[in-house]
Amino acid sequence: MNVQVACHYRIEVPASPERIPRIRRILAAHLRYWGLDTHVTPVCSAVDELVDNVVHHVDGDKTCVVELRWTGRHLNASVSDLDRTLPRLHTSSPTKGGLAKVAMLSDSWGTCATDVGKVIWFSRRVKETQRVLCGPQVPKPPVREFRPIPLESVPADRFDAPALHVEAVR
Numbered sequence: 001m002n003v004q005v006a007c008h009y010r011i012e013v014p015a016s017p018e019r020i021p022r023i024r025r026i027l028a029a030h031l032r033y034w035g036l037d038t039h040v041t042p043v044c045s046a047v048d049e050l051v052d053n054v055v056h057h058v059d060g061d062k063t064c065v066v067e068l069r070w071t072g073r074h075l076n077a078s079v080s081d082l083d084r085t086l087p088r089l090h091t092s093s094p095t096k097g098g099l100a101k102v103a104m105l106s107d108s109w110g111t112c113a114t115d116v117g118k119v120i121w122f123s124r125r126v127k128e129t130q131r132v133l134c135g136p137q138v139p140k141p142p143v144r145e146f147r148p149i150p151l152e153s154v155p156a157d158r159f160d161a162p163a164l165h166v167e168a169v170r
Contacts, residue, residue: 007034007070015054015062015081023066024048027077034070039124042105043068043077049101050079050120058083078121086111086118 009030013019024044031040047066054064061082069076087099094104099120102109106122 006072007068009068010065011067012063012065015051015058015064017052017055020048020051020055023051027066027068030068031075036070036075036126039075039126043075043124046102046105046122047077047079049097049099053087053098053120054079054081054083057085057087072126074123074125076121076123078119080114080117080119082117084113084117086113087120 007030009027011023011026013023024047027044027047028040031037031043036043051064051066054062058064058081064079064081067076067078067080089099089103091098091100094101099109102120102122105124107125109120109122111118111120
């Protein structure tokens with residue numbers, strides 16, 4: 001099933017503890033730009049948790065892809081990595097972090113194996129449909145370019161004014 005995505009942001013980054021605050025700032029800026037200010041804290045906290053899981057549980061290449069999708073009604077976020085081991089929910093206490101925290105901060109979440117690793121996603125519903133700022137914009141009408149007519153193309157009899165005399169002043 002193909003779903004039309006009005007706003008989409010994707011970043012591929014090597015996961016590390018020092019990159020988590022940077023990813024948070026980038027995502028927060030996109031969410032604010034999309035008019036989703038009330039979702040900044042829960043979405044960024046859940047993504048922080050998922051990227052932190054990549055840092056601590058993935059062996060080898062820790063490259064991950066963080067994506068945000070906004071449709072006007074649903075906000076979906078996902079973190080994919082190159083490890084094929086699917087995560088398990090070890091505790092139901094969100095204070096301990098992990099997937100329990102992601103579950104508490106979202107309306108739904110899940111995980112999916114891919115050809116090269118896995119994707120962990122979550123979604124949040126927005127109470128009222130909001131106008132989506134992204135998407136195709138109506139092109140503005142072109143600006144007419146002003147081009148002066150070359151003097152040599154204007155017949156000499158069209159000039160009634162005397163010729164302009166310019167002298168250099170020292």
